[in-house]
Amino acid sequence: MAKFGFKIGSAIIVAALSACSAASDGGETAIESASDSKYLSQPLVREIYTADPSAHVWADGRIYVYPSHDIDAGVPEDDLGSHFAMRDYRVLSMDNIGGKVTVHDVALDIADVPWAGRQMWAPDAAYKDGTYYLYFPVKDKSDIFRMGVATSKSPTGPFKAQAEPMKGSYSIDPNVFKDDDGAHYMIFGGIWGGQLQKWVSGSYDPKGSNSDLGKPDEAALTPKIARLSDNMLEFAEPPRDVVILDETGAPLKAGDTARRFFEGAWVFKRNGTYYLTYSTGDTHFLVYATATTPYGPFTYKGKIMEPVEGWTTHHSIVPVGGKWYLFYHDTQLSGKTHLRNVKVTEMNFNPDGSIQTIQPLKK
DSSP, X not given: OOOSOOOSSHHXXXXXXXXXXXXXXXXXXXXXXXXXXXXXXXXXXSSSEEEEXXXXXXXXXXXXXXXXXXXXXXXXXXXXXXXXXXXXXXXXXXXXTTSOOEEEEEEEEGGGOTTEEEEEXXXXXXXXXXXXXXXXXXXXXXXOEEEEEEEESSTTOOOEEOSSOOTTOOSSOOEEEEOTTSOEEEEEOOSGGGOGGGOTTSSOOTTOTTSOTTOTTXXXXXXXXXXXXXXXXXXXXXXXXXXXXXXTSOBOBTTOTTTSOOEEEEEEEETTEEEEEEEOXXXXXXXXXXXXXXXXXXXXXXXXXXXXXXXXXXXXXXXXXXXXXXXXXXXXTTOOTTSOEEEEEEEOBOTTSOBOOBOSBOO
């Protein structure tokens, strides 16, 4: 999830139309605005603010969504996303797309993570052998993002966090992908507020001296991937780059802001092809690339979704009942970039496997 600023234009309009605000304790109450008809989809829930939805269909056939829980913490907005000061996670669930959505009790609170400092950002979840795993990025007490793992016997929690972060973990936006052979991989990373640019040398550099930022002709930073250990609690290997290539086979450049990776990776597999999907950040697109292995290299293919209202864009893609669905967020209810609402819409493929671009706003 991108962490800073407003998208100029339509977000200002929706802000003017907004008829809701958030309480600092997260007890939000949102109401329908007069502009609802212009959106492709409507918020899944309105009683709390949610973002960065990681959707899964577990063995019981129910759809579970693991989002960020946005609150207005009263933190001033800055380019590092300090105003995204979330403190807990709430799970959403539904029997089917379009069905009644349940907002469950707190699944994990920052107060119950011994090593955590602040800012619980976009999570993901996995299931193995009767245990559900919640993966989450949060800044440690030195203000460095690490990945945490929490476990539960219930898909909605409560989850119990491990006493320490995952060894060798850093940055944000974990996505845990299960391959056909049962292996699980974590794909992660995000630049700017997500600190990925501070890890180019393999250790934390607070100045990000070796990053691609401000160097448009250099190869763009990439998401990272690592196979998880059998116990799902650690990396089984050092994280490696997930290289994204252009149509000529060259790595995407840092200055190619309409296609380069920024944050919010989500991997899925369809008809033997691996799809790496992600946000381009300050150009506000959801895009995708394809490969024949989860490690890549991936070749850029196109856009999944045009910009939504609000600065950030972060998503997940899952098959449900023979169809594919894109879960995403915008700022329809609040008009504020840090108070978002989760949505879902059907996603369609062409016969060649390419994805049809979605327009989130009606013309």
